[in-house]
Amino acid sequence: MAGLPWLTRFLTLWIFLAMIIGIGLGYVFPHISDAIGSFSIGTTSIPIAIGLIWMMYPPLAKVRYEDLRKIVTARGSKSMLTLSLIQNWLVGPLLMFILAWVFLADYPAFRNGVIIVGLARCIAMVIVWNSLADGDNEWAAILVALNSVFQIAMYSVLAYFYITLVSSWISGEGYVVEISLIEVAQSVAVYLGIPFFGGIATRFYLLKKKGREWYDNVFMPRLSPTSLFALLFTIIIMFSLKGEYIVALPFDVAIVATPLLAYFTLMFFISFALGYFSKLDYRRTTSLAFTAASNNFELAIAVAVSVFGLASQEAFATVIGPLIEVPVMISLVNVAIWLRKKIYLSKEAASIRVV
Secondary structure, eight states: OTTOHHHHHTHHHHHHHHHHHHHHHHHHSTTHHHHHHTSEETTEEHHHHHHHHHHHHHHHHHSOGGGHHHHHTSTTHHHHHHHHHHIIIIIHHHHHHHHHHHHHTTOHHHHHHHHHHHHSBOSSTHHHHHHHTTOOHHHHHHHHHHHHHHHHHHHHHHHIIIIIIIHHHHHSOOOOOOOOHHHHHHHHIIIIIHHHHHHHHHHHHHHHHHOHHHIIIIIHHHHHHHHHHHHHHHHHHHHHHTHHHHHHOHHHHHHHHHHHHHHHHHHHHHHHHHHHHTTOOHHHHHHHHHHHHOBOHHHHHHHHHHHHOTTSHHHHHHHHHHHHHHHHHHHHHHHHHHHIIIIIIHHHHHHHHHO
16 A cells, blocks of 8 residues: 555545546446446446456455464454344344335335345445455454355345335235345355455465565555555446436435435444444454445345346335445545544553553
8 A cells, every 4th residue: 555645545535536437427428337238247247346356356365364263263253243143134134124114115116225235235345445444354354254155045035024024014015026046146156256265365375485474565565556446446337327317316316315324324333333332342343333334235236137127216226325335435434443543542542541
């Protein structure tokens, strides 16, 4: 990072510029989404997949896989895993369901799209948010892997439960949701599996070939900044896909954005508070908070498109997900760093004075 201070120092600015460029491209060239969509395999967009995979690869190459067993068996690891499972698979889906009904009771299509977003736990961008906020890279990798396993096992079940069963209890009508476990597994394999195994292979090969000092002090400082370029590229591509709609239908965007904004913010602060009061250190608390607050929008979009259709309002709602998540998460990165200074560093300073 030291070689590119201008990139990291003004990252928030670059992200918002990337969003504006993406929206501008989508508005000026409305058929750009068709052009990008033509580069797809099934429901997987190749440009977005390339951006996300490369975005995740440097942080995953930085993970100390050789120490994971020691980390998982260390003191406090059981509470970390328990909190993550509760936040991601009980609190998160339920909170999004409640917010969707509170804000979108009269918009069933948008409501279902938002619920689909809430059920998809993050396995991609959280790695970058966690890294930017100086969270624990090893724990982020562990929690992402845990979410991936539960995602394959639980996503279809939870989608049927919330959209078909519970929604019918409230409104008298539900939507039959049929989601293939193969689609869920494919999303996990592409967006997590490729960078995950790439990071493992890179780390163990180069540590053996070049040594730890070269890897940590030469290779990683050169590789890490490329993750941010991949992030900006991905944001431009994502925002360009719906640039025309964002400008033409701002009211629809605002309607969908409201529960999403509430969800990302509430999940972050609830999880951060749980980590703090559970006496987790800052880095683990940050990993817990971002893992719980982020969502797997790639899977959500793929599910909405396959179940409801590309032109559906459900699919539109899932696309709004990352458009809201990106600026909110980059803001929460700054909030996490501020909380570290105000809560954790001041607490450490106070304990030193007492001693």
